[in-house]
Structures are given as structure tokens and as C-alpha cells.
Amino acid sequence: MSVTAPPDTKPVVRLGDRLFAGTARVAALTIMLALAGVFVFLAIEGIPGLSAPAEIYQPFDNFWSYVGPLVFGTVLAAVVALIIAVPFSIGVALFISHYAPPRVAGPLAYVIDLLAAVPSVVYGLWGGLALGQAMKPVFGWLFDNLSFLPFFEGPPSVTGRTILTAGIVLAIMVVPITTAISREVFAQTPRLHEEAAMALGATQWETIRYAVFPYARSGVVSAVMLGLGRALGETMAVAMVLSATPVVTLNLISNTNPATIASNIASNYKEATPDKQAVLIATGLVLFAVTFAVNFLARWVVGRSERKVTR
Amino acid sequence: MTTTPLEPDFAVSVGLVQPRLPRWASILVGVISLGVAGLLTMFLGWNPVGGIVVAVLLFVVGLPLWSALLEGRRTAVDRLATCLVWVAFGSVVVPLVWLIWLVLKNGVGAIDMEFLTYDMRNIVGAGGGIYHALMGTLLVTIAATIISVPIGLFTAIYLTEYGKGSRLARVTTFLVDVMTGIPSIVAGLFALALFVLIFGPAIRIGFGGSVALSLLMIPTVVRSAEEMLRLVPSDLREASYALGVPKWRTIVKVVLPTSLGGIITGVVLAISRVIGETAPLLVVAGATDSVNFNLFDGRMMTLPVYIFSQYSSPGVAPIGGGDPPGYARAWGAALVLIAIVMVLNLIARIIGKIFAPPTDRRR
Numbered sequence: 001m002s003v004t005a006p007p008d009t010k011p012v013v014r015l016g017d018r019l020f021a022g023t024a025r026v027a028a029l030t031i032m033l034a035l036a037g038v039f040v041f042l043a044i045e046g047i048p049g050l051s052a053p054a055e056i057y058q059p060f061d062n063f064w065s066y067v068g069p070l071v072f073g074t075v076l077a078a079v080v081a082l083i084i085a086v087p088f089s090i091g092v093a094l095f096i097s098h099y100a101p102p103r104v105a106g107p108l109a110y111v112i113d114l115l116a117a118v119p120s121v122v123y124g125l126w127g128g129l130a131l132g133q134a135m136k137p138v139f140g141w142l143f144d145n146l147s148f149l150p151f152f153e154g155p156p157s158v159t160g161r162t163i164l165t166a167g168i169v170l171a172i173m174v175v176p177i178t179t180a181i182s183r184e185v186f187a188q189t190p191r192l193h194e195e196a197a198m199a200l201g202a203t204q205w206e207t208i209r210y211a212v213f214p215y216a217r218s219g220v221v222s223a224v225m226l227g228l229g230r231a232l233g234e235t236m237a238v239a240m241v242l243s244a245t246p247v248v249t250l251n252l253i254s255n256t257n258p259a260t261i262a263s264n265i266a267s268n269y270k271e272a273t274p275d276k277q278a279v280l281i282a283t284g285l286v287l288f289a290v291t292f293a294v295n296f297l298a299r300w301v302v303g304r305s306e307r308k309v310t311r
Numbered sequence: 312m313t314t315t316p317l318e319p320d321f322a323v324s325v326g327l328v329q330p331r332l333p334r335w336a337s338i339l340v341g342v343i344s345l346g347v348a349g350l351l352t353m354f355l356g357w358n359p360v361g362g363i364v365v366a367v368l369l370f371v372v373g374l375p376l377w378s379a380l381l382e383g384r385r386t387a388v389d390r391l392a393t394c395l396v397w398v399a400f401g402s403v404v405v406p407l408v409w410l411i412w413l414v415l416k417n418g419v420g421a422i423d424m425e426f427l428t429y430d431m432r433n434i435v436g437a438g439g440g441i442y443h444a445l446m447g448t449l450l451v452t453i454a455a456t457i458i459s460v461p462i463g464l465f466t467a468i469y470l471t472e473y474g475k476g477s478r479l480a481r482v483t484t485f486l487v488d489v490m491t492g493i494p495s496i497v498a499g500l501f502a503l504a505l506f507v508l509i510f511g512p513a514i515r516i517g518f519g520g521s522v523a524l525s526l527l528m529i530p531t532v533v534r535s536a537e538e539m540l541r542l543v544p545s546d547l548r549e550a551s552y553a554l555g556v557p558k559w560r561t562i563v564k565v566v567l568p569t570s571l572g573g574i575i576t577g578v579v580l581a582i583s584r585v586i587g588e589t590a591p592l593l594v595v596a597g598a599t600d601s602v603n604f605n606l607f608d609g610r611m612m613t614l615p616v617y618i619f620s621q622y623s624s625p626g627v628a629p630i631g632g633g634d635p636p637g638y639a640r641a642w643g644a645a646l647v648l649i650a651i652v653m654v655l656n657l658i659a660r661i662i663g664k665i666f667a668p669p670t671d672r673r674r
Contacts, residue, residue, distance in 0.1 A: 020559035024473050027465030028483045031533075034526060035486050038493065038501045045504035091399025099396050108400070115407050117652050119587020121615040122645045125622055126410045129638065137358065172406050179403075203389035226492070233494020235590035236615075240622060262496045262590065269594050274512040277503075284500040288493070295492035299485075 042285045049282030052275045059246065067283050069246045073163070073258030074287070077238060078231035080167030080252065085174040085231075086224055092175065093182035098208060109183065116176035124240030127169035132160030132241065139164070139253040153251045159243070164252040166241040170234055174227040181226065185219030186212055218301050225298030229291050239263035261287040330381050337374055344369030367398060411649075418646025421639040427647075430612075431600040436626060437636040441644050443602040444617035447517060448651075450606055451596065451613055452586050454521035455528055460578055462525075463532030470533070471540040472562055490530040498526040499591025506595065515597035517611030523591035528581045535577025539570040572666015576659045583655035587648060589615035614651075618644045 050063045057066040096109050139156035146152045189212045197207040244259030244267070259267070265280045272280060344366045352362030371394045379387035429440035466483060474480030502523035506514045543566050551561040567574075597610035598620050618641045625637025 014557050014559075016559045017557050020562065021473050024465045024469035025479070027462050028469045028474065028479055030462050031466055031483055031486055031490070031529065034529070035490060037505065038497070038526070041501055041504035041508060042497070045507060088399045088403055091396045092403050095396045095400040099393065100400075111404065111407070114656075115403070117583065117656055118407075118410065119589070119615055119648055119652060121587065121589040121618045122410070122414065122649060124589075125618060125641055125645055126406075126413060128622065130409070130413055131406075134360075137361075172403075175403055203385055205389040205392035206385065208392070229492045229494075233492075233496065235494070235496045236593075236619060240619065262494060265496055265500070266590055266593055277507070277512060281500050281504055284497050288497045291492055291494050291497075292489065295489065299488055 038288070042281055042288065045278060046282035046285045047278075049275075049278035049280070052279055056273075056275050056279055063279065063282065066246075066279070067261070067286055069248050069258050070261045070264050070283060071286065071290070072248050073244070074232055074260040074262070074290070076250070076258060077163055077166050077170060077260050078228055080164060081170035081174055081231045082224065082228055084168060084171035085178060085227060088171070089175050089178035089182055089223070089227070090220065092179045093186055094208065096179075096183050097186040098204070098212070109180075112176050112179050115172065116180075120173065120234060120236045121240070123169050123173055124237040127165060127237055127241040128161060131169065132162075132165050134160070135162075135165050135168075136160040142253055150250045151252045153254065155255075156253050157255045159255070161241050161243055161257075162253050162255075163242065163257040166238045166257075167252070169237045169241055170231045173234060173237060174231050177230055178220075178223045178227040181223035182216070182220050185216040185223070188219075189215045218304065222298040222302040225294055225301065229294045229298065232294065233262060233287065233291050235262035235266050239266040329383070329386075332378055332381060336377065340374045340377065341370055344373055367401075371395065371398060414642060414646050414649055417639065417642035421643030422646065426640070426643055430602050432602075434600070437639075439640065441614065441617055441640070441647060443599070444612045444614045444644065445647070446602060446604065447596070447611040447613040448586060448615075450604065451517050451520045451524065451592065451611065452582060454518060454606055455524035455585060456578070456582055458521060459525035459528040459532055459581070463529045463581075464536050464574065466529075466533045467536035467540055468562060470537050472558070472566070487530045487533050490526065491534075493526065495523075495527055495588050496590035496594065498523040499594035501526065502591065503595045515595065515610045516608065517596050517603065517606040520592040520596035520611065520613065521606065523595055524585045524588060527588060527591070528585050531581035531584060532578055535580065536570075536574050539573030539577065540566060542573070543569045572662055575666070576663040579655055579659035579662065583652045583659065586655070587615055587652055589619055592616050593619060614644055614648045617641075618648065 052063070054061040057063065060066045092112060096105050096112070100108055136156070136158075139160065139162065142152040143156045193211040193215065194207050197211040202210065238260050239262070242257050242259060242263060243255075244263065245256050247256050247258055249256065249258065261283050265284060268276065269280060347369060348362045348366035351357065351365065352359060357365075371391070374394060375387045375391040378390045425438065426440040427445070428442050429438070430443035431439040432443075466487075470480050470483060474483070499520075502519040505522065506516065506519045510516075547565050547569060548561055551565045552558070556564070592613045593616050596613060596616070598616050599610040599612050603609050603611045621637040621641040621644065625635035625641070628635040
């Protein structure tokens with residue numbers, strides 16, 4: 001800027017500068033508008049879906065009983081995915097940040113990132129055609145040995161396309177996200193903390209447990225939350241693996257599985273009448289609200305921990 | 312060895328050196344577990360995959376157990392943790408390798424000239440191809456890039472050059488975060504709702520897909536471009552100002568060229584991320600069997616949606632048994648899609664390597 005101008009003259013603001021700054025500001029405002037647009041347009045098109053004629057909501061008769069099982073299915077699939085994914089992601093993140101030889105750690109991290117690059121529809125294809133088949137003996141075993149638990153009540157699915165299979169596919173899609181963030185946080189542990197622990201005679205695991213984990217806890221929590229956001233919103237993998245019925249059940253291995261909001265939209269949009277379309281958009285609004293809340297919580301946790309670190 | 316002996320005489324009586332497992336301990340345990348699991352698999356007629364799982368379990372239990380007997384509890388726990396971390400990594404790689412192998416195995420057979428140059432119009436049974444889907448993906452993605460790169464880039468410029476610390480910048484950063492978390496299907500529904508409001512409820516156009524994709528692409532572009540612009544040393548900017556160059560020319564001539572490589576990398580990575588998105592395109596761009604070059608009129612097929620529709624309605628299986636013809640086409644299209652994504656990733660990495668600014672010391 002023309003900071004060298006004498007104090008009594010106003011700094012020259014050129015037309016080009018004004019235009020450029022204006023464009024940049026407009027771009028930033030566009031993002032605001034776009035996000036507001038997402039809310040507004042979904043609301044305009046979706047709100048009629050809250051009170052559509054009762055036959056649209058078959059087999060239920062109003063919106064909330066229609067969306068209830070879907071929300072349940074969404075949360076169930078996401079929770080199953082997280083229960084599987086979180087231990088693995090922490091393990092892989094530790095492997096890359098602390099256990100693997102430094103020379104191969106970089107390429108290995110790239111391999112894990114490849115998992116994130118595979119399109120979700122390909123995961124769906126794999127889950128539906130390959131993993132489901134492969135899981136059938138596992139379901140049989142779970143049913144034979146653990147059927148006293150409500151999750152494995154059975155009878156085991158003959159197609160292998162169950163919510164547990166969908167959860168595993170989701171888990172594989174969540175792992176790269178949670179791993180990438182956890183890895184960064186683990187790697188940021190102050191070197192001196194670790195060396196101090198080592199110098200006191202701690203084994204590598206004790207170093208990680210007492211120096212790395214306390215430091216990284218909130219970062220890992222937020223990584224898990226972001227993974228949860230991804231699992232909640234994932235559509236195709238679930239839609240392609242599950243053949244869904246609107247039920248509420250904890251049974252993970254049977255033929256009747258609850259749908260998720262997203263997979264329900266994807267499998268019903270085709271034969272949707274305008275009324276049904278409005279209902280589907282309304283369920284999308286519910287999904288947006290849920291993921292927004294989850295992501296917001298994650299950011300808040302991150303923000304809190306960042307403040308703690310800078311202090 | 313749970314307590315640390317301090318008195319010298321006691322230390323001598325215990326021995327100053329803690330007993331350690333020999334170096335070959337892990338190999339020995341590995342061989343034994345493999346052998347036991349292999350024998351069990353053979354004699355009990357297990358699935359070989361089950362045998363491998365048992366072998367890994369035996370190893371994970373066996374090595375720490377031996378260590379606990381010889382080296383004490385703490386080292387045993389350490390060894391257990393090491394084993395578990397390795398197992399975690401190994402088992403995450405398994406699905407990746409399995410998936411890529413399957414896509415290659417099933418996809419290579421499906422791809423030939425006909426597959427790449429034919430659409431699906433009037434195809435019943437085998438044959439047909441992905442030409443219409445390839446063109447659709449290309450057009451929709453290019454349009455999405457044209458929408459999102461200027462918005463994303465200028466937003467990043469605003470955040471780094473103009474709006475530092477202002478309220479708008481803070482709000483924008485937050486909103487970009489929120490946008491990152493929008494589920495892809497919600498983006499699709501947004502585009503659908505927008506175009507339905509304008510054109511009536513039956514509208515399905517390719518451009519709607521572009522709008523949905525750009526909603527997913529913008530946050531990625533903003534993030535990466537912002538990061539790259541911040542890496543430009545402020546010395547460069549100040550030197551330019553000192554020569555009397557106006558701010559906007561400084562940005563165009565100094566800041567942007569310096570960070571160009573990183574920005575292009577970010578854009579290419581963003582493209583590779585959205586090119587595989589299915590749900591938004593399924594909802595708003597629809598599906599069709601014929602070629603459509605017009606983004607603004609009529610349904611448009613894209614590769615991910617092609618995979619989905621071939622999977623969900625694969626046609627009738629041949630009478631002699633075997634898979635329905637749609638599955639082979641789905642695998643072939645999946646191979647093409649993965650190849651595109653990988654090539655884009657590779658391009659992004661190469662560009663990033665070539666243009667990496669000297670100040671960027673990260674990998």
C-alpha cells in the first residue's frame with residue numbers, strides 16, 4: 001500500500017485495487033450465501049414434506065415416525081463403524097508416527113491416504129459383491145456362539161448384506177480420516193516429553209501412554225467426531241450393501257436391516273413423486289442438522305484444545 | 312522385575328541386567344503360531360483365512376506371554392502393544408489390497424474398445440459401454456471446477472490478503488469448516504431443491520450436478536489455497552510494495568505465481584475427491600442410457616452413477632449360470648474411475664514436487 005504518502009494527502013486507492021478487493025470479498029460472501037442457500041432451499045422444498053398426505057409415509061403415517069427408524073439406522077451404522085474403526089485408526093496412526101521405521105512411514109501414510117481416495121461407490125460395489133459373501137461364515141459363527149447377545153440374535157443373513165457388513169465398509173472409509181488427524185496430533189507431541197519419559201526408563205508403550213495420549217486426547221476425540229460425521233453422511237456404500245426395511249432392531253446380522261437416511265434417499269429418489277421428493281428432502285434436512293451438530297462439536301473440541309496448547 | 316531395586320547389595324543379588332528375550336524370539340513364536348494354525352487348519356478343515364486369523368491371534372498372545380514369564384509385566388505389555396499396532400496396520404491394508412485386486416481382476420476383462428466408445432442405448436444383455444458416462448463425468452466435473460476454483464481462490468485471497476482478523480474472515484473460516492462437513496447427498500439435495508424451485512419438480516440436469524459438486528469442492532480449494540498463500544514469505548510482498556506496485560498487482564504478479572504449484576495441487580486433489588462422488592449426481596443429474604453433451608438440458612450419466620445403476624439393475628444372468636452382465640460393466644467402470652482418481656492424485660503429487668516453494672520444508 002502507499003504507506004509512503006505524506007500524512008496530509010489521502011493514500012491513493014486505485015480502481016484495480018478496489019475491484020480486486022471487492023471481488024475477493026464477494027467470493028467470501030458467496031460462500032456465506034451458498035451455505036445459507038443450502039438451509040433455505042432445503043427448508044423451502046422440505047417443509048411441505050413434514051406434513052404430506054399420510055399415504056406418502058408408508059408404512060407409517062406421519063413424518064416423525066417415518067424418519068425415526070431412519071435416524072436410528074443412521075446412528076446404528078455409524079456407531080458400528082466407529083466401534084470398528086477407532087481402535088484400528090489409533091493403531092495405524094501410532095504405527096505411522098511411532099512404530100514404523102521412519103523411512104517407510106511416509107509411503108505407508110500415503111497408502112492409508114489411498115484408502116480415502118477410493119470412491120465410495122467402489123466401496124459399495126466391493127461391499128455388496130465381495131465382502132458380503134465373505135462375511136457369511138462369520139455371521140454364522142457369531143450366531144452359533146454369541147446369539148445370546150441382542151446384536152447377534154440372527155437368524156444369519158443368507159446374502160451377507162447386513163448392517164454389520166455396511167458398518168465394516170463404513171469403518172474402512174472412516175479409518176483414513178481419523179488416522180490422518182490422529183497421526184498429525186501424535187506427531188506433534190513435544191519431543192522432550194517423550195524423551196523425558198524414555199529417560200525415566202519407560203518402555204515405548206509407557207511413553208505413548210503417559211506422554212503421547214494425554215497430549216493428543218482432544219485431537220483424537222475430534223478426529224473421531226469428524227469420522228462420525230463422515231459415517232453419518234455416507235450414502236452409496238450403505239445403499240449398495242443393505243437391502244433395507246424400515247425396522248428398529250439391534251440385530252446386526254439378520255436379513256431385516258434398518259436403512260439410513262442417506263441410503264433411503266438414494267434408493268427411493270427414482271420413483272419419487274413430488275410429494276415423496278419433498279419428504280426425502282425433509283429427511284435430508286434432518287441429516288444435515290445431525291451432521292452439522294456433530295461437526296460443530298468436533299470443531300469446538302479442537303478449538304478448546306488448540307487454546308490449551310497455545311497457552 | 313516390577314520394582315526398581317535401589318540398594319546395591321540387592322541389585323547385585325538380582326543381577327544388573329534384566330533378562331531379555333533373544334532377538335529371534337519373535338521369529339520363533341511366529342513360526343510356531345503359523346505351524347500350529349496351519350496344522351489345525353489342515354486337520355479340522357478350516358477356511359485358510361480363519362487359519363491366518365488364528366495364527367495372528369496365537370502370535371499376539373504367545374509373544375507377550377513368553378515375555379511376561381521372562382522379562383516381567385511392563386515389557387510384556389510393551390510387546391503386546393507393539394504387536395497390536397502392527398496387527399492394526401496389517402488388517403487395514405488387507406481390505407485395500409483385496410479391493411484393488413478385485414477391481415483389477417474383474418475390471419481388466421471388461422474393458423475393451425467397445426466398452427470405452429459405446430453407450431448403453433438399446434443394450435440388453437452383454438455389450439455396451441461407458442462412453443456416455445465418461446463424457447458426463449468429464450463435463451460435470453469441468454463445470455464444477457469452473458464454478459469452484461474462482462470462488463475458492465478469491466475467498467482464500469480474501470482470507471490471507473485482505474480480511475486478516477476481520478469478522479467476515481472469521482465467519483468465512485468457520486463456514487468453510489461447516490461446508491467441509493456437508494454430507495454429499497445433502498449437497499445433491501440442495502442442488503435439486505434449487506433447480507426444482509426454478510424449473511419445476513421433474514427437473515434433472517447435469518449442471519445441477521456441477522453445482523452440487525462445487526459445493527463439496529469449494530471448501531477443499533479454499534483450505535489448500537489459503538495454506539499455500541500463507542506460505543508465501545511476506546518479504547516478497549513487502550519488496551513489491553516498496554517498489555510502488557499496487558496491492559492487487561502484487562497479489563497477481565508475486566503472491567499467486569509463487570504459490571501456483573501448491574494451488575494447482577490443491578485443485579487437482581479437490582477434483583479427484585469429487586469425481587468419485589455418486590450420491591449428489593444420482594439425485595440431481597439422474598441416469599440415462601444415451602450420450603448427452605448438454606449440461607443444461609436433460610439427464611446426464613456419470614461414471615459413479617453408471618457403476619451404481621449397473622450394480623443395482625445388472626440385467627438377467629446368463630442361463631448357464633454366472634454373474635449378470637451388469638456386474639462386469641460395473642467392475643470395468645470402477646477400474647476406469649479408480650484409474651482416473653489415481654492419475655489425478657499422481658499429477659497433483661508431481662506438480663506439488665515440481666513447484667514446491669523453497670520455504671516449504673514439509674514432505
